[in-house]
Amino acid sequence: MAISDTKLRSIHGKPYSGAPEITDSDGLGVRVTPRGIINFQYRYRWQGKQHRIGIGKYPAISLHEARNKVAELRLSLDKGIDPKAAASHGRATAKPTVADCLAYWKKTYVDVSLREKTQALYKSTVIKHMTNVFPGVPAEEIPVRSWVDLFTEEEKINQRRARELLVQLRSAINWCIRRQYLPECSIMKISPKDVGVKAAVGETVLSYNQLAKVWLAIERSRASTSNKLLHQMLMLYGARNSELRLAVKGEFDREEDLWLVPAEKSKMRKIIRRPIFPAIEPLLDKAIMTYGDVLFPGPDLKAPMSISGANRFLGRIKDVAGVGDFTAHDFRRTLATRLSEEGVAPHVIEKMLGHELGGVLAIYNKHDWIAEQRAAYQLYADKILSHVKMISG
Structure with a gap:
């Protein structure tokens, strides 16, 4: 049965429970998701096997355009050319899609200008979630209505992530426009304030009882020793995730009982000096004995675990600890708050957190208060x- 534009409009964007595939003619068909997302596809036989090519999403691609595209692909087939190869060749000189724009942004900006941690953030968010939207459709031809529909669906999944994805994608698209890779894109007409909600400023401070529950959840989990040790040491040190996650054996001076975070691993681009204190020693010794130089490796046991791997583990811990929502960064806020309650001096806490001191202290006083830090860490x-x-x- 031929597909009609009326039928597609009645399905688009609405809950759908009918057949997942609807055929038209000449190999054209659509796949429909339970959420009413419609994808055109062309099915054909090549060298005795069935193949399928995605043409694009409705309504960014109209039924008329989809039929014209299928006619072009069938012509290639009649000439003895695999339509998939013909489609790939055509894309080489076609207008850039969203996937092309993200790849260009990653290659020319993200990979060359940003720190490893920020690169990993973009790869796990906008590049992961937005690369496959509107496949095959030139980014400059996607109407505002289609973008609105897309982010309306994202809002249903996660309000905060929806806004984050829009902000990041606008940044990537704007880079492509400024570099003359893309002439324009209607996503720039959508204001972030109109999508989702803004991420809340962190306010979580855990009690000692809650910290103990998290500690036990980590200890009793079936995760790798690497993940367990990393997060228990993050709790005790209140360090930034990357400072500890990327740490190697040589940064821990056992003769001086000091952990020296190199400037290149420090957010402030300056060396951070923290003490090795009694409670941390068994955890550090276990990491060194188990893994050697790279203290908190990923699955290959050679390179440090990724930030996404560490975050996934902490997400599982949140589910079983029963203390509400928190992040690894909240360990830092908690340490600062609890030690302030214990009467530890502010400048000592700032050094423990790896912050730069302000005013005269920053200019003239290069003392790290190692003894005071050690006593505060052990108390905590x-x-x-x-x-x-x-x-x-």
Whole structure:
């Protein structure tokens, strides 16, 4: 049965429970998701096997345009040319798609100008989630209505992520426009304030009892030793994730009992000096004994684990700890808050967090208060571990 534009309009963007595939003619058909997302496709036989080519999403691609495209592909087939190869050749000189724009942005900006942590962030968000939207459709030809529909669906999944994806994609598209890779794109007409919600400023501070529950959830999990040690040490040190996750054995001076974070791994681009204190020693020794130089490796046991791997583990821990929502960064805020309550001096806490001091202290005083840091770290660890003992019986 031939597809009609009326039928497509009645399906688009609405809950759908009918047949997942609807055929037209000459190999053209559509696949329809339960959410009413419609994708045109061309099915054909080549060298005795069935093949399928995606043509694009409706309504960014109209039924008329889809039929014209199929006619072109059938002509290639009649000439003895695999339509898939013909389509790939045509795309080489075609107008850039969203996927092309993201690839160009990644190659010319993300990979050459940003820090590893920021690169990983973009790869796990906008590049991962937006590369396959509107496949085959030139980015400059996607109407505003289609973008609105797309981000309306994203809002249903996650309000905060929807806005984050829009902000990041606008940034990537704008880069392509400024570099003359793309003439224009209607996504630039959508304001971030009209999509989703803004990520809240972190305010989570865990109690010692909550920290103990998280500690036990980590200890009892079936995760790798690498992941367990990383997150327990993050709790005790209040360090930035990348400072510890990327750490190697040589950064820990056992003779001086110091952990020296190199400037290139520091957010402030300056060396951070933290003490090795009694409660951290068994965890550090176990990491060195188990893994050697790279203290917190990923699955290959050679390179440090990725930020996405660490975040996935902490996400699983949140589900079982029963203390509400929190992130690894909240360990830093918690350490600062709890030690302030214990009377630890602000400048000592700032050094523990790896912050730069302000005013005269920043210019003239290069002292790191290592002894004071060590005493504060041990006090904090003792508090956590005493609550671990209490709730574990």
